[in-house]
Amino acid sequence: MKEKTDMLKLAEKATLSLRGLYESWGYKKYRMGRFEEYSLYAANNRFLSSEKVLTFTDLDGRLMALKPDVTLSILKNTKATEKSREKLYYIESVFRESKESHTYREISQMGLEVLGNVDLYAIAEVLRMAAKSMSILGKHYILEISNMDFVMGLLDAASVSEEESREILPLIRGKNAVELKRKLQSFSVEESFIQDICRLTSLYGRFSDTLKKAEAMVKNKKMAQAVRMLSELYAVLKSAGTVRNLQLDFSMVNDMEYYNGIVFQGYLEELPRHVLAGGQYDGMVKRMGKEGAGIGFAVYLSELERMPVKTAEYDVEALILYNDTADLSQLFQAAQSFVQKGMRVRVEETIPEELRYEKIYRFENGVLQEGKKEC
Amino acid sequence: MLNIALPKGRLGDQVYELLAGIGYDCSAIYEQNRKLVFENPENNVRYLLVKPSDVAIYVEHHAADVGIVGKDILVESKPDVYELLDLGLGKCRMCVAAKSDFIEDKDRTLRVATKFVNIAKSHYASKNRDIDIIKLNGSIELAPLLGLSDVIVDIVESGNTIRENNLKIVEEFMPISARFIANKTSFKFQNKTIREMVEKLSAALEQKD
Numbered sequence: 396m397k398e399k400t401d402m403l404k405l406a407e408k409a410t411l412s413l414r415g416l417y418e419s420w421g422y423k424k425y426r427m428g429r430f431e432e433y434s435l436y437a438a439n440n441r442f443l444s445s446e447k448v449l450t451f452t453d454l455d456g457r458l459m460a461l462k463p464d465v466t467l468s469i470l471k472n473t474k475a476t477e478k479s480r481e482k483l484y485y486i487e488s489v490f491r492e493s494k495e496s497h498t499y500r501e502i503s504q505m506g507l508e509v510l511g512n513v514d515l516y517a518i519a520e521v522l523r524m525a526a527k528s529m530s531i532l533g534k535h536y537i538l539e540i541s542n543m544d545f546v547m548g549l550l551d552a553a554s555v556s557e558e559e560s561r562e563i564l565p566l567i568r569g570k571n572a573v574e575l576k577r578k579l580q581s582f583s584v585e586e587s588f589i590q591d592i593c594r595l596t597s598l599y600g601r602f603s604d605t606l607k608k609a610e611a612m613v614k615n616k617k618m619a620q621a622v623r624m625l626s627e628l629y630a631v632l633k634s635a636g637t638v639r640n641l642q643l644d645f646s647m648v649n650d651m652e653y654y655n656g657i658v659f660q661g662y663l664e665e666l667p668r669h670v671l672a673g674g675q676y677d678g679m680v681k682r683m684g685k686e687g688a689g690i691g692f693a694v695y696l697s698e699l700e701r702m703p704v705k706t707a708e709y710d711v712e713a714l715i716l717y718n719d720t721a722d723l724s725q726l727f728q729a730a731q732s733f734v735q736k737g738m739r740v741r742v743e744e745t746i747p748e749e750l751r752y753e754k755i756y757r758f759e760n761g762v763l764q765e766g767k768k769e770c
Numbered sequence: 771m772l773n774i775a776l777p778k779g780r781l782g783d784q785v786y787e788l789l790a791g792i793g794y795d796c797s798a799i800y801e802q803n804r805k806l807v808f809e810n811p812e813n814n815v816r817y818l819l820v821k822p823s824d825v826a827i828y829v830e831h832h833a834a835d836v837g838i839v840g841k842d843i844l845v846e847s848k849p850d851v852y853e854l855l856d857l858g859l860g861k862c863r864m865c866v867a868a869k870s871d872f873i874e875d876k877d878r879t880l881r882v883a884t885k886f887v888n889i890a891k892s893h894y895a896s897k898n899r900d901i902d903i904i905k906l907n908g909s910i911e912l913a914p915l916l917g918l919s920d921v922i923v924d925i926v927e928s929g930n931t932i933r934e935n936n937l938k939i940v941e942e943f944m945p946i947s948a949r950f951i952a953n954k955t956s957f958k959f960q961n962k963t964i965r966e967m968v969e970k971l972s973a974a975l976e977q978k979d
Contacts, residue, residue: 537958570957571853600961642958664959667832668850 405704406696410486410505412531413694417484417507420524425483427468433458435467442467442653442679447492449499461490465506466691470679475511476686483508506673508691513675515624518657519631521690525659525671526637528694533702535664536640538671539599541647542625544656545609546595548617553588555579563592564648570596599644602629606643624656653679657690663702670698712738714752715763716745725761772815772963775829775837777822781860781948785838786817788857792970814963826851826951835956836964841946842925846886852957854968855950858975862927864889864944867937869914872921874940883913884923893923893943911935 403411414424433450440446442464449461462468465487475481484507493500507524509517522540529536546567550560559582566575572593579589591612598608606625613619625643632638647658654676661671673692680689713733717726726742733740741750756763774789776782786799796810796817808817818834825839830849840860844853864886874880876899883904884890894901904919911931913919925946926932932939950971952964 535959539958569851569853573856574853662955662958664955667830667953667955669954 405702406503406699409532409694409696409699413505413528414484414486416527416531417524420482420520422482422484422507425469425485427462427465427472427485427487429461429488430459431462431468433460435471436460436463439467439653439679439682441650442676445492445494447499449490462487463489463491465489465504465693466508466676466679466689467683469508470510470683470685470689473510473685477512480509480511480513480517483510503696504693505696506691506693508689510680510685510689511687513677513688513690515627515631518675518690519628519635521673521692522628522632522657522659523635523637525661525673525692526632526641528692529640529661529663529671532661532670532694532699533663533665536661537642538640538659538661539642539644539647540602540625540628540657540659541643541645542621542656543648543651543654543658543674544624545618545621545645546648547651547655548615548621549588549591549595549612551617552614553584553592555582555584555592560651564651567592567595567646568648570646572596595645599646600642602638602641602643605645609643609645621656628657649674651678653682659692665702666698667701668698670695709751709753710739711741711750712753713740714746714750714755715740715742715758716755716766717742717758718744721758722761726758729758729763771809771811772836772960772967773818773834774815775818775820775825775834775839777825777838777840778819779822781822781838781840782819784859785857785948788859788971788974792967792974794967823847829951829953832953832955834953835960836950836952836967838948838950840925841944841949842886842889844949844951845944846888848888849951851951851953853949853951854964855971855975857948857950857971858979859948861945861947862925863942864923864946865926865932865939866893866921866923866941866943867911867914867926867932867939868921870936870938872914872938872940874920880921881919882921882923883910883919885910886923889944890923911937 433448436443436448448463451459453459465485469483473481486505488501489504490499491502509521526538529538555563563575563578566578575596576589576593579592599605606622610622613622632641647660649658654674655678656675658674660669662669671692671694675688675690677688680687715730730740730742755766757766776786794813794815796808796815798808799817806819818828820828822840823843825837826843826847826849828834829837829851838857842864880899880901881904882890882901883906885906887903887905890903904913906913910922910924913922914937915935921940926939929939950968957964
């Protein structure tokens, strides 16, 4: 049986294991239609990673879109309230612009969402699911966590306006301390706050150490709460035994209109970009006119295709050649005997081009004879 | 082994001198040949010589862990990387230039020739000016002389090319210098090595100032 799963691609294997994980923690699979009305995305385009959406006019004249995002569709249909909770996961294709080729691409994505009552337990569970998912995807991984409220609290304390913060956030995200400093000076922010905000770009590393450094920077209630929440989460995750690969990085910030609180991203050593990203999006829940809060993450299965893999030496272990005089039921049995031994077999009249086989057999007069390999 | 993407040409040479000075030397790079990869296992570094405009692509896709690239290219292509340091080398400005007798007619669509399509677009969009972009890959200065465009948007270092071609600078809008960038995954998994390099670099730069 083990050999059978070895034949599956990494992304396929990951899908199976992740499904198992989410199902065993009581998450329900959510299946949705391929299309959604375009207006949903037009109203919330900054929530999407790219504003470009693949649209078409349906037969009844409505402007439709091929889903660029799943979370919005789930949110639209949720019945969760502040008291009740929905736990869902999905495996879907989304359609997004590829920045490299400037064309639309189909991306397969898996994700998990908790909607409604999002308390500390729910957040810890989602983080644990994220860490578990990463460990399924690869041996060497880092799950980076931040609390955006810490950054927002600091910007509040420094009285940076919303408009100014829109220019500042990309610089924090890019760890661009040099330009961040210049920008803050041009906004005439107080010198001590400039130093603190610039420090955000290098406020990362092991969870407990970084948290201590962050604690020393606390300026107001919001920041104190953010730090307390992180240390509570750390305690819970530590007892569950998933802290070794966790790191803090306070330079990780998303659009503040939609996201808040905990954000996280998962990196695998072999891949250039994060393969997992998620966080709390209470702002988005409110915008959609729903009760309660939300947290979730997505796993970008398509990214896994970039993983370096050892290509198998052969496509099949056995190639059986037959001619038109062969007894088909005997031939079939002969082929079956290979499959039963766990080998891959291909039955052909002539040697197919570009097929790499380990051994070649000729089926003549009801018996298999091993032949010489032609190169 | 840390892969460093260096831009071919003068900026790359300057940056290499800087890196060699702080302990990341790789003498093979001085050999006269057409090799594009140079390795020094002792210092644990491998230099890749690539086209300046491709440095960010190598780094973003993890083919190189870190790289040195002009701010112009970072603004133009917006790669998803960490921008860790301003090296202060290769300083120049992004400029709008036109024929020396050029007077702008604001009632007409402005024709702009440039290599930097996105920079030109966003610059004129911020001024609400309607423009036509003509994308060129080199010898941009020729465009206004032949009437291909009204103005050009290009980087200017000394201004000599501009003057020698009978052009004038109409507007300067973005200071440019070389930046030290890192791939996001590399920054996390090889944090110690990269952080050390950044610290040494910034110490060396301070000394120079």
